[in-house]
Amino acid sequence: MSRDNRPRALDIALRAGLSTSTVDRVLNGRGRVSTKAVQLVMQAQSELEQPASSPADTIEIILPLNAGNSTRYLGAFFRLAGQKNGVSVKVNWVDRMIPAALSAALLETIERCPRGVAFQALDDPLVHEAVAALRSKGVRLTTIVSDLTGEGVGYVGMDNRAAGRTAALLMGNYCAGKGTIAVVWSGQLSRAHEERESGFRALMRAEFPSMLVKDVNSGNDQPDENFRLIRELLTSDTSIAGVYCVGAGPSSIVDAAKATGQINRIKIFAHNLTHVTRAHLLDSEIDVVIHQNMHEIANRALAELLSDEPIGRIAVATHIITRENALHHLDLNAISDWLE
Template sequence: MSDHDKQKPRISDIALLAGVGTATVDRVLNGRPGVRSATVEKVRAAERELAASGARPKLMQPAPAGLALRAFLGGPPGFANDNLGRCLRATARQKGVALRLDFVKRTDVVTLAEALLACLGDGTGGVIVQPVEHPLVRDAIGKLIAAGVPVVSVLTTLPGLTGLPYIGLDNRAAGRLAGQILGNMMGKKGKIAYFFSEAIYRSHEEREAGLRSILREDFPAIEVVETLSTNDTPEECFRLATTLLKRFPALEGIVNFAAGNRGIERALSDAGRGQDLCFVTFNLTALSRAALIEGRMAAVIHQDMEVIASRAVAAVIAQHRGTAPDLRPIPAELILRENIRDLDGE
């Protein structure tokens, strides 16, 4: 290999070594905006390493030949899960594996368990799942693991199953971060409420635990006046938020651990509270990005779906090879209006 060739690593090799998508590498190399500084440095470091060594990042094939994966995310698909789904498909294409993606209704544990069990006999080589915490789902995943089918959980954990890697946020820490930003923005006092999904996601429970722990420790003058279980739809969130604002006209803060932000925004707007109530939510989407810019939302706690997708697919491949997957928690990124950015992979 000539010195000239060593100075120009392939985009796919940089992406593989940096653990990001090829679209992100292309943005960095061409100086386009929308990529976080930490990611830019990671890409540049991978570029420098490859240029200096002249080597490919891995000598083996990116995935076993003919590997077919199944992915099950909570449905109906929303903006955040849509983004993760796109990133999973893009990562699978990049790594040369087949991937079938299904969105299963969040509360339909029977259908999810049956779909997981169907993977036992259809040649599926690995499963990526957003698991609901229910015995049927736990048993189905346990049977897949016992049969030697690699399974990886994303976005939410399912503790107690040996051999089930988790890729996602430290959700308790993310809940504490939401509480910290809420408490600071509210002047360390006032009344708040929070929304969570009626689906049994441990991630929401962990976020709630984190929020309450930091309120106890650092913001004892903040009172939680209501907790509201939703079905993740804007319509239900609108109904609940409208009633909430009528019952508690002095409410100063809302945290939404789940989906349905549009309904809460609409209720705040109808009540004339869209600009003065501190609204904190999770996962940057095109609509929450617009709400941040327009001042209808105070902060978003974000997890990088491109990184989650890349690590999840890599974790399945690692299990096939008998190597250790990368199970570091995905960093919780605090996004405010002044550090707003484009969405990953868009």
């Protein structure tokens, strides 16, 4: 989409039922706005950016709201992939880590009869029930980034268990096999997080048995909670040698390490290269980022949904990013207009 064809703030405001000043704050990150306002603006922007098309020509994407920059990139890459393939892509944003919201969003797509649906899954009975309803209607489905257990739908994303094991292998060596490692995650609703954590713990137990792995439940990836918990942990436990963040909010962990004067002592590992985590890498505030290419995920998931063949399970590569190779990844020029 060219800059001249981007929806105006006024158009977005009218469609979302909000003031232009609220829309401006959301689009430009100025001041505080409610989660609901952000959701309305992003939904209206997505709808205005897509050309009119019949439901049978539409692919719907369901992603969690306020889940970090990598998820924003994923939505933009899907819209770009739709433009390149001549198909309308509708990105729907739902409250993160709330199964009822994801289930409702999935069920709503039945009324619109899209050609296919890709969604970031939560492993919960409500979501399984919604998936069964869509499958009974013949809707093509694939999960992205985080999978579902035993549903027989497609999946496009990295092997999360292998990613966790990779993080453990690196962390154990970075810390010379000594100390305690804190794992920050948000529970088993996200199968991706669960698999990363279990893979990490399994390899640490096998390869670095003298190291202790301590869980830190961050409460649905909330940055403020991450900061509070890690600051308290680093203050009370001097054995902490590293922190592995399996989900969103690594900046809050960096902030907690700075607040306790330990930013140069502990090792911090995170997931997904963004402009924020890249800056932390270059400043030596994060040591390693475990990355999956969102551009590739969008392209391959869309290809699966547009194909007439049975939807498969596609594992994209797991990339290890450090400050030394960070500048050779994450070219956002292709989606700069889709993000703004």
